[in-house]
Every structure is written in structure tokens, then in C-alpha cells.
Amino acid sequence: MFKGIQIQNEPQYNARVTEIAEEQLGNGEVEVNIEYSTLNYKDALAITGKGKIIREFPMTPGIDFAGKVFRSQSDDFVSGDSVILNGFGVGERFPGGLAQKARVPADFLIKQPSEFSSKEAMMLGTAGYTAMLCVLALQKQGVTPDKGEILVTGGNGGVGSVAIMLLSKLGYQVIASTGRPEEKAFLQSLGAVDIIERSELSEPGRPMVRERWAGVIDSVGSHTLANACAATQYGGTVAACGLAQGMDLNMTVAPFILRGVKLIGIDSVMRPIEDRKEAWKALGSLVDKQLLASLSTVVALSSSVDLAEQLLAGKVRGRLVVDVNT
Numbered sequence: 001m002f003k004g005i006q007i008q009n010e011p012q013y014n015a016r017v018t019e020i021a022e023e024q025l026g027n028g029e030v031e032v033n034i035e036y037s038t039l040n041y042k043d044a045l046a047i048t049g050k051g052k053i054i055r056e057f058p059m060t061p062g063i064d065f066a067g068k069v070f071r072s073q074s075d076d077f078v079s080g081d082s083v084i085l086n087g088f089g090v091g092e093r094f095p096g097g098l099a100q101k102a103r104v105p106a107d108f109l110i111k112q113p114s115e116f117s118s119k120e121a122m123m124l125g126t127a128g129y130t131a132m133l134c135v136l137a138l139q140k141q142g143v144t145p146d147k148g149e150i151l152v153t154g155g156n157g158g159v160g161s162v163a164i165m166l167l168s169k170l171g172y173q174v175i176a177s178t179g180r181p182e183e184k185a186f187l188q189s190l191g192a193v194d195i196i197e198r199s200e201l202s203e204p205g206r207p208m209v210r211e212r213w214a215g216v217i218d219s220v221g222s223h224t225l226a227n228a229c230a231a232t233q234y235g236g237t238v239a240a241c242g243l244a245q246g247m248d249l250n251m252t253v254a255p256f257i258l259r260g261v262k263l264i265g266i267d268s269v270m271r272p273i274e275d276r277k278e279a280w281k282a283l284g285s286l287v288d289k290q291l292l293a294s295l296s297t298v299v300a301l302s303s304s305v306d307l308a309e310q311l312l313a314g315k316v317r318g319r320l321v322v323d324v325n326t
């Protein structure tokens with residue numbers, strides 16, 4: 001038996017920390033003693049049942065984890081290897097990281113970058129790795145720091161806060177949009193040069209407005225994404241990865257056909273392994289560990305269920321790292 005969160009849908013949808021039998025581990029060649037997992041937006045949707053994330057019950061949530069291999073039938077991993085996992089349906093269709101153990105296919109795993117401890121790797125977690133994929137997307141589209149300001153929406157969130165930190169380290173001028181202007185000093189400590197209020201972007205707006213952003217990293221979707229595109233400079237790039245405001249997108253094609261704006265979708269879940277390695281390597285060279293610690297809070301497995309509601313209510317700042325052994 002090992003400890004973990006289990007989600008049941010009978011007699012009604014509920015999530016609780018419980019003892020889980022080894023037989024309920026998933027299928028795969030590699031067994032991992034998990035050290036840290038995290039609470040991402042998707043985990044919070046799964047735990048609260050506010051999003052249709054879990055399809056099979058009972059299920060252990062947790063879309064990412066870091067830990068040590070203790071049994072392996074794969075040539076790629078041996079007992080004692082430090083590994084990380086992001087996505088691939090783990091914590092959705094396959095038992096996930098909010099538990100002390102996992103069994104997964106070898107090709108879901110990558111070796112933990114040597115720059116990070118397991119705790120630091122999960123301070124980044126899926127949100128941080130996704131932020132890096134977004135930054136790489138802007139770079140690959142030629143958005144260089146001299147081109148102008150970069151907008152990061154959902155600034156206090158996991159993706160947003162890491163994106164600010166990474167962009168600032170690379171020399172970009174970052175403007176963070178946030179519904180929590182009282183966190184301005186925190187956002188500036190991560191490297192934002194200024195903030196704008198979330199409400200400036202969250203209502204329906206005009207098809208195109210004054211060109212401002214050279215690039216955008218958006219984890220919010222809905223009208224915010226539409227307004228971000230409407231104010232993106234000629235030839236600029238918008239990397240869209242989230243839906244914290246909504247999944248809808250009601251806008252015109254004007255920014256695309258009149259200004260050549262590029263809207264790049266970012267998926268981290270099924271991302272090919274080479275892209276993951278590229279993103280984690282870049283994180284290894286860019287992340288300031290002191291800043292990373294300043295945007296992270298380590299919490300116990302037992303408190304994750306309650307924190308899920310707070311995360312969805314937009315009350316969590318930065319990243320929540322879950323110590324699955326407490």
C-alpha cells in the first residue's frame with residue numbers, strides 16, 4: 001500500500017488522501033518512488049470536479065512528478081535514476097503524481113536535468129515547462145528583445161510567473177497583466193517592468209487597436225487572448241496555452257490578415273520527447289533558483305485537496321509544490 005489522492009465518482013464526485021493498493025498502479029516498465037508533484041490548474045479542475053479531466057474511476061490525479069526509479073524493465077532507466085514526468089495523460093487517464101508511487105511507460109519519462117533537485121524540478125513542473133515552450137515559440141518566430149514589449153497574461157499564475165522570470169532573464173521588457181495589482185512588487189521582483197490590470201483586457205474589444213506587443217504569452221484565453229492579438233505589432237507572435245478566463249475565442253481575422261500576427265498554440269501534454277528535452281535544457285540554463293523558490297510554496301499532500309479550490313479561485317500565487325511524503 002502507498003499513500004495518494006484518489007478521486008471517486010460514487011456516491012458523489014470526491015477526492016481524498018487514502019491508502020492505495022499496489023495493484024492500482026498503472027501499466028508500464030518503470031516504477032518510481034515519487035518525491036514531489038505539483039498542483040497545476042488541470043489538477044485543480046480534476047480534484048474539484050469542475051472540469052471533465054478524469055474519465056476513469058477511481059483515479060489518482062497529478063499531471064506531473066519527480067522522483068527516483070526503484071524498478072525498471074526498460075533499457076533507458078535503471079534503479080536510482082532521477083526522473084521527471086509531464087503530461088501524457090498521467091493524472092487524467094493513467095494514475096498520476098499526487099501519490100507516493102507511480103508505474104509508467106518508459107517513454108513518458110525524461111531524466112531529471114542535473115541542474116535541478118526533484119523539488120526544484122517540480123517548482124517548475126508542467127506550468128514552468130509550458131512557460132518555457134511558450135518562450136521558445138516566441139524565439140523561433142523571431143521575437144527578439146529589441147522588437148518591443150512582451151505581454152504575459154495571468155501574471156501571478158504558475159505559467160505566468162515562470163514566463164515573466166524567463167523572459168526577463170533573456171532581456172525582454174515584460175508587461176504582466178493581473179487581476180491582483182496588489183502583487184505588483186512580486187511581479188516586478190520576477191522581472192516585470194510594469195503591470196496592467198486584467199480588466200483592461202478581459203472585456204470584448206475592437207478587432208484591432210494600437211500596435212503594442214512584440215509578443216504575448218497567454219494562459220487566459222477568451223476576450224483576453226482576442227484583445228492581446230488585436231494589439232500585437234505587425235508580424236508579432238502570440239503563444240496561447242491556457243483558458244483561465246475561458247475556452248471561448250471570439251475575434252476577427254483582422255490581426256492575422258492585416259498585420260501578419262501569428263497565433264501559436266502550445267500543448268505540453270503530448271509534446272514529443274525531443275521538444276521536452278529542449279525545454280528542460282533551456283530551463284536548466286535560465287532559471288535563477290532563488291527567484292524560483294520565491295514564487296514557489298511547498299505544501300503537504302494532505303492539503304492539496306483544499307488548495308485546489310483556492311487555485312481555481314485565482315488565490316494562489318506562483319507555484320504549489322506537493323511533498324507527497326508528508
Ligand SMILES: NC(=O)c1ccc[n+]([C@@H]2O[C@H](COP(=O)([O-])OP(=O)(O)OC[C@H]3O[C@@H](n4cnc5c(N)ncnc54)[C@H](OP(=O)(O)O)[C@@H]3O)[C@@H](O)[C@H]2O)c1
Pocket residue numbers: 039040041042126127130153154155156157158159160177178179180198202219220224240241242243244245246266267268269311312313314315316318
Ligand atoms: N497547453 C498546455 O499544455 C498547458 C500547460 C499548463 C497550463 N495550461 C493552462 O494554462 C492556464 C494557467 O495554468 P496555471 O497552472 O498557470 O494556473 P494558475 O496558477 O491558476 O494561474 C492562472 C492565472 O490566471 C489568472 N486568472 C485566473 N482567473 C482568471 C480570469 N477569470 N480571467 C483572467 N485571468 C484569470 C490569475 O492570475 P492573476 O491573478 O495574476 O490575474 C491566475 O493566477 C490554465 O488554463 C491551464 O490549464 C496549459
